[in-house]
C-alpha cells in the first residue's frame with residue numbers, strides 16, 4: 001500500500017523526455033502512418049515516441065490542441081466535415097488559417113486520399129469498359145450492394161444518385177465486411193469502399209474515377225503544433241507526395257491480411273531493410289499490461305475510497321445533503337465513458353491520468369451508496385447504547401458505526417473494483433495501456449487471438465479481485481458480524 | 485460458575501464492593517416534553533425520581549415508557565428541564581459517565597466480543613487498561629459470567645448471558661443511575677425469574693437510583709418500589725404499587741390493573 005502513492009505520482013507526473021510525440025488513431029492506416037513518421041523523424045535525428053491507437057479523431061485533435069502530443073496523421077475531409085464542421089470551410093485551402101487560429105498547422109499532403117469510392121472487380125470493369133463513375137449511367141442493370149451507412153447518409157448514396165443521374169437504380173444493403181467477399185464471388189458488382197482499403201489490392205478491384213468530383217477529398221496530412229521544431233517539420237514535409245493510394249493499400253494489406261506489424265510496414269514504405277524486431281513475447285506483453293491495468297484500477301480505487309468514505313458518512317449524517325450527494329454520484333455514473341474520456345483530455349491529457357480520474361468517478365457511486373446504506377442501516381437501539389456509554393461522535397463512528405457498516409462498505413468497494421477492471425480496458429483508447437490495448441488492436445485487425453489476449457486476463461483479474469475480497473472479508477469482518 | 489447462578493446467596497458480601505455512595509442521586513423532570521413530527525410522545529411530564537430506590541415505569545404499549553427512559557439518558561430531543569443532583573443537565577457526556585443504560589437483549593455491539601463490549605464503557609472515558617481489566621474481573625463475578633463466555637461474540641451467547649453482559653457493561657463505571665428498558669422480556673420464564681431475582685438483590689445491595697421499564701404489574705410487584713403509570717405520554721399515577729391498587733386515580737388505572745390480573 002505504501003508503494004501506491006509513489007506509483008501514482010510516477011504515472012501522473014512522469015517527466016516526458018523532450019522528444020516529439022506522434023499519436024495515431026485506432027485503425028491500421030493511422031498506426032502505419034504514425035510509425036512512418038516516427039522512423040522518418042528518428043532518421044532525421046529527432047527522438048520520437050509513438051502513442052498508438054488513441055481512439056478516434058476527436059481524441060487525437062483534442063490531444064494535439066492540449067499539447068499532449070505534437071502531431072498526428074489526419075485527413076483534410078475529416079478536419080473540414082467533422083472536427084471543424086462548425087466553421088463550414090469552403091475547401092481544403094481554408095484549413096490552414098482555421099487551424100492556425102488554434103495553434104495548429106498542416107504538413108504538405110502525403111500523396112493519397114482516403115475517401116469514399118465505388119469499387120468494382122478489375123476484370124469486370126475492363127470487360128464492360130467502365131473506368132469512371134459517369135460510365136455507370138449506361139450500366140443500370142449492374143448489382144449495387146452498399147453498406148447500410150452509405151445508403152442512409154444524406155451525403156452518401158442519395159447524393160451520388162443526384163450527382164451522376166443514377167435515379168431508379170436498385171440498391172441492396174450489405175454488411176461492409178461481407179461486401180468484398182460478395183464482390184469477389186460475383187454476387188454483387190459494385191460496392192462502396194474506402195480508397196485505401198487493403199481488400200482493393202487483395203481482391204484485385206478498381207476504384208472508379210470520381211470524374212464529377214462528387215466525393216470530397218480526404219487527403220492524408222499530419223496535423224502538427226505550429227511551434228513544432230523546424231527539424232521535425234522538415235522531416236515530415238519530406239514525406240509529401242511519397243505515398244499514393246496503391247502504396248497505402250499495399251501497406252494496409254501487409255498488416256491486415258499478411259499479419260505483419262505496422263513497424264514492418266513502415267520500414268517497407270521507407271525502403272529500409274527488415275530491421276531486427278525486438279517484439280516482446282506474449283508472456284512479457286501480458287505481464288506488462290497486467291501491471292498497467294492493476295496500477296490504473298488500484299490508483300482509481302484508492303482515490304475513490306479517500307473521497308467516497310467521507311462522502312458516504314456525510315450523506316448518512318445529513319438527510320438533505322445525503323440525497324444530493326447520492327444523486328450527483330448517480331448522475332456521474334450515467335455519463336458514457338467515451339464521452340467522459342474526451343471531456344477529460346483538455347484537462348488531464350491522455351494516458352493514465354484521465355483514465356484513473358474517469359475510473360475514480362465511476363467508483364464513487366458504489367462506495368458512497370454502500371457506505372450510506374451501511375451506516376443508515378444500523379439499528380437505532382445500538383446507536384442509543386453507544387451514546388449512553390458516553391462515546392463521542394468521532395469515537396462512535398470509528399468504533400461502532402464503521403465496523404458495523406464494514407461488510408456493506410466492502411461489498412461496495414468490491415463492486416467498484418470489478419467495474420473498474422472492466423472499464424479500465426477502455427482506457428486504451430486514450431493511451432492508458434492495460435488489457436484494453438490488445439482488445440483494441442484485435443478489433444482493428446479482426447484478430448480473435450489478440451482480443452482474447454486482453455479479454456481473458458481481464459476476466460481472470462476480475463475473478464481474482466472477487467477472490468481477494470472474499471479473503472479480505474473473511475479477515476476484516478469480525479466473527480460476530482458474519483452470517484452463520 | 486454455573487453453581488453461582490442459583491438464587492440470591494451467591495452475591496459477594498457487601499464489603500467487597502468498593503463502590504457504594506451513600507447519598508444517591510435524585511432526578512427531577514419538569515415540563516419535559518418529547519415530540520416526534522409535532523406529535524407529543526411524552527409529556528409534558530413532571531416527576532421526581534427518588535434516590536437509592538427502584539422506580540418502575542409501566543403502561544400500555546406506546547404510552548411513552550421507553551421515550552421517558554431514553555430522555556433520562558439524553559437520547560431524545562426534549563423540551564423542559566431535567567435536574568440531577570440539584571443541577572440542570574446541560575453536559576450530557578458528564579452525566580453519562582455516572583449512568584448505566586441497558587435495553588432488551590442487552591444492546592450489545594455484535595462486532596465486538598462480550599469482553600470488548602464491556603471494556604468500551606471504560607475506554608469511552610479514557611480509563612487505563614489495568615483499571616478496566618480489574619473492573620471486568622469484579623463485574624464478571626458479580627453477574628456470574630466466566631472468561632470463556634466473555635471471549636464470545638453476542639451472537640454466540642444465550643439471551644440470558646447477553647443480558648448479564650449488558651448489565652456488566654452498565655455497571656463497569658460504577659454509575660449512580662441505572663436505566664433498564666424491559667431487561668427481562670426476551671427471556672424464558674425460568675431465566676427471567678432467576679435474573680429478576682439477581683437484579684432485585686443487586687439493586688438492594690448497590691443502593692443505586694434505578695429506573696426500570698417493565699412489561700407488567702407482576703414484574704413491578706416483584707421489584708417493589710415506586711411505580712409510574714403512563715398513558716399516551718402522560719403520567720397518570722405515581723406512587724407505591726399498593727397505593728395504586730388500593731386507590732386507582734381513574735378508570736384507566738382500574739382497567740389496567742384488571743387487565744393484568746385477567747391474563
Ligand SMILES: Nc1ncnc2c1ncn2[C@@H]1O[C@H](COP(=O)(O)OP(=O)(O)OP(=O)(O)O)[C@@H](O)[C@H]1O
Nearest residue numbers: 520524525526543544545546547548549550551552
Ligand atoms: N423515533 C421515533 N419516531 C417517531 N415516533 C416515535 C419514535 N419513538 C417513539 N415514537 C412514538 O412515541 C410513542 C411512545 O413510544 P415508546 O417507545 O416510548 O412507547 P413504550 O411505552 O415504550 O411502548 P412499548 O411498551 O411498546 O415499548 C409511540 O406512539 C411511538 O410510536
Ligand SMILES: [Mg+2]
Nearest residue numbers: 549550551665
Ligand atoms: Mg418500549
